[in-house]
Amino acid sequence: MNIYLTDGTEGCFYTAAFSACTDRGCIVTSARTFQLPLGAQTVEVVEDEEKRERVRRKLRALDPPCLREIGLILRRGCQTREMTALAYLRRIVKAGGPVRDRLSDPAVLEATTELRKVTGEAHNFTGFLRFMEGANGVYYGPFAPDNDILELILPHFLKRFAVQPFVIHDTARRKAALYNGKDCILTRTEEKVSVALSDYEDSFQQLWKEYYNSVNIAQRPHERQMRGYMPVRYWKYMPEKQ
Amino acid sequence: MIDAARLKILTESAKYDVSCSSSGSARRNKGGLGDAAPAGICHSFTPDGRCVSLLKILQSNRCAYNCLYCPNRAEADVPRAAATPDEICELVVAFYKRNYIEGLFLSSAVDGSPDHTMEQMLETVIKLRKVYNFHGYIHLKGIPHADRLLASRAAQYVDRMSFNVEFPSEKSLRLLAPQKNKDSVLLPIRRLAEEKKMDGGKKGKGRKLFLPAGQTTQMIVGASPETDGQILRLSEALYRKFSLKRVYYSAYVPVVRHSLLPEKCTGLLREHRLYQADWLLRFYGFTAGELAPPGGNLPEEYDPKCAWALRNMQLFPVEVNTAPLEMLLRVPGIGAMGAYRIVKARKFASLRFEDLARMRVVLKRAKHFITCGGKFYGAERFSAVRTLLALESREETYEQLSFFSTPEAAHSALTGQL
Numbered sequence: 001m002n003i004y005l006t007d008g009t010e011g012c013f014y015t016a017a018f019s020a021c022t023d024r025g026c027i028v029t030s031a032r033t034f035q036l037p038l039g040a041q042t043v044e045v046v047e048d049e050e051k052r053e054r055v056r057r058k059l060r061a062l063d064p065p066c067l068r069e070i071g072l073i074l075r076r077g078c079q080t081r082e083m084t085a086l087a088y089l090r091r092i093v094k095a096g097g098p099v100r101d102r103l104s105d106p107a108v109l110e111a112t113t114e115l116r117k118v119t120g121e122a123h124n125f126t127g128f129l130r131f132m133e134g135a136n137g138v139y140y141g142p143f144a145p146d147n148d149i150l151e152l153i154l155p156h157f158l159k160r161f162a163v164q165p166f167v168i169h170d171t172a173r174r175k176a177a178l179y180n181g182k183d184c185i186l187t188r189t190e191e192k193v194s195v196a197l198s199d200y201e202d203s204f205q206q207l208w209k210e211y212y213n214s215v216n217i218a219q220r221p222h223e224r225q226m227r228g229y230m231p232v233r234y235w236k237y238m239p240e241k242q
Numbered sequence: 243m244i245d246a247a248r249l250k251i252l253t254e255s256a257k258y259d260v261s262c263s264s265s266g267s268a269r270r271n272k273g274g275l276g277d278a279a280p281a282g283i284c285h286s287f288t289p290d291g292r293c294v295s296l297l298k299i300l301q302s303n304r305c306a307y308n309c310l311y312c313p314n315r316a317e318a319d320v321p322r323a324a325a326t327p328d329e330i331c332e333l334v335v336a337f338y339k340r341n342y343i344e345g346l347f348l349s350s351a352v353d354g355s356p357d358h359t360m361e362q363m364l365e366t367v368i369k370l371r372k373v374y375n376f377h378g379y380i381h382l383k384g385i386p387h388a389d390r391l392l393a394s395r396a397a398q399y400v401d402r403m404s405f406n407v408e409f410p411s412e413k414s415l416r417l418l419a420p421q422k423n424k425d426s427v428l429l430p431i432r433r434l435a436e437e438k439k440m441d442g443g444k445k446g447k448g449r450k451l452f453l454p455a456g457q458t459t460q461m462i463v464g465a466s467p468e469t470d471g472q473i474l475r476l477s478e479a480l481y482r483k484f485s486l487k488r489v490y491y492s493a494y495v496p497v498v499r500h501s502l503l504p505e506k507c508t509g510l511l512r513e514h515r516l517y518q519a520d521w522l523l524r525f526y527g528f529t530a531g532e533l534a535p536p537g538g539n540l541p542e543e544y545d546p547k548c549a550w551a552l553r554n555m556q557l558f559p560v561e562v563n564t565a566p567l568e569m570l571l572r573v574p575g576i577g578a579m580g581a582y583r584i585v586k587a588r589k590f591a592s593l594r595f596e597d598l599a600r601m602r603v604v605l606k607r608a609k610h611f612i613t614c615g616g617k618f619y620g621a622e623r624f625s626a627v628r629t630l631l632a633l634e635s636r637e638e639t640y641e642q643l644s645f646f647s648t649p650e651a652a653h654s655a656l657t658g659q660l
Binding site for chain 1: 244246249250256257258270271276283284285287288289290291292294295298333336337340341510583586590591593594597601
């Protein structure tokens with residue numbers, strides 16, 4: 001039994017999939033805390049352009065939109081994401097065409113569910129992300145999502161705040177997107193960065209808290225529903241929940 | 243900048259407006275701040291379980307009207323405040339830049355005359371669009387009796403407008419909101435709907451946006467004696483005639499005591515059942531007549547679809563693998579997403595009972611109304627189905643009435659103050 005260890009990137013996954021696709025019983029993972037089964041052989045996968053491109057070419061020929069879907073599944077924050085993607089990929093190769101409507105197939109259903117978790121969280125964070133105005137006029141927005149969604153939410157904010165310089169910082173994955181009003185770059189960061197806030201920031205946060213408290217109808221409490229829609233783990237960077 | 247005290251007054255007066263959706267508009271950012279997301283975005287949720295999407299605020303809560311149920315009515319002794327257009331614009335822009343909100347929901351009490359109020363609101367909206375270069379979502383509440391030109395001018399700048407129907411019948415409206423009448427609430431809705439229809443005929447690049455997210459309305463449930471059957475018929479007519487996007491129902495909360503108004507909150511369950519029925523009207527192909535008789539209410543112990551199915555047991559069970567989509571949509575426990583999923587998946591393989599569970603169909607209800615590959619998994623006897631599907635927590639729906647049931651009575655009993 002082979003264990004393919006990837007570095008977590010999409011390219012590396014496709015390289016591994018080149019041999020893993022037909023390797024029955026193998027495991028592909030990018031987790032570093034993985035418990036090896038007895039008699040397992042580990043294979044460190046190094047990204048190989050030729051293998052990667054052959055897999056992608058094949059998939060593109062069979063079902064073009066599946067590349068995007070696999071890319072999204074690989075952004076999942078759970079350890080089994082590579083296996084979910086691999087099972088989906090195998091299913092496409094076996095059927096020789098698109099399989100996304102075959103929802104009674106467990107592999108397809110699993111892939112669809114995982115994919116929705118990623119896109120769903122990305123949609124949630126277009127609302128739950130909070131910016132703070134920095135002293136230099138740059139808006140700083142930290143967040144710690146479950147899945148790797150920084151690149152997914154970025155286009156939304158680039159369109160919306162086209163003339164406003166901002167930083168979106170994924171503190172869990174230590175990376176950030178920097179935008180100066182014209183260009184946007186992605187960069188690696190420390191987990192914590194200190195940002196000097198502008199003088200108005202505190203008063204606007206106070207106003208926002210005031211607003212949040214006044215708009216609530218106290219006679220109709222339904223805290224369970226609130227937690228369902230806005231899980232507690234997201235509250236860390238929301239001023240109204242401090 | 244607006245101070246915290248005034249913000250509190252103006253928001254607390256606006257919070258009973260139910261609508262907070264920001265969907266339906268695809269306004270683009272034209273070199274300024276913001277755009278609109280067609281699917282709508284919720285930015286936060288309050289402890290009452292409602293979402294915060296828009297900054298809900300009144301331009302002013304000084305009111306010339308005396309609607310009995312309203313906390314801001316002319317006779318009420320409440321703190322009054324007003325905000326200038328600039329103050330509101332600044333607040334919207336500051337909140338929007340921090341991604342707190344999706345846009346503005348601007349409403350107002352009738353400050354002076356309806357025309358004056360509407361002019362003030364229009365000024366705010368135009369300033370926000372032109373001076374502050376804001377392209378986010380704006381929902382404007384229409385003021386009854388205001389000039390029609392003001393409403394159609396506003397419609398060119400905002401994404402959505404709403405005139406409140408307030409009550410499901412003209413009689414209650416006359417009784418509880420003496421300055422409003424049927425024409426003052428329905429006429430503006432009709433005019434805007436007609437204008438939007440005319441505007442839809444125009445094509446091409448230079449076309450200006452006219453209410454891209456359409457119109458909505460809101461009515462209070464439980465303050466007047468109308469039945470659910472009447473309410474649903476009214477909603478159905480509003481959807482059909484004026485192509486409204488939504489009708490909002492708000493369960494009556496007694497903020498004001500008056501002999502013409504009920505003492506108690508209307509149950510949230512009733513509001514919930516109305517919303518369920520509303521969804522059935524819009525997405526599941528039901529008609530109001532099928533859901534509730536004209537003089538009757540929706541049953542409390544079953545959801546409206548379940549109740550309909552129990553009344554029409556001769557149509558069930560249906561075979562999941564062959565039933566048409568319209569019939570699948572009518573099976574209790576199968577939602578719109580579930581039905582579309584089933585239709586997609588059954589092309590490739592016949593579906594088994596276990597597959598349905600994995601596809602997020604609520605089998606607890608659905609199993610009594612479907613067969614899977616010819617096999618029936620539900621309860622044998624009809625009476626058993628009825629019992630199994632009734633709402634479990636019956637205690638929650640009824641309340642033992644006592645002398646101290648209303649909060650005010652309880653308070654006065656404690657303090658001795660009358």
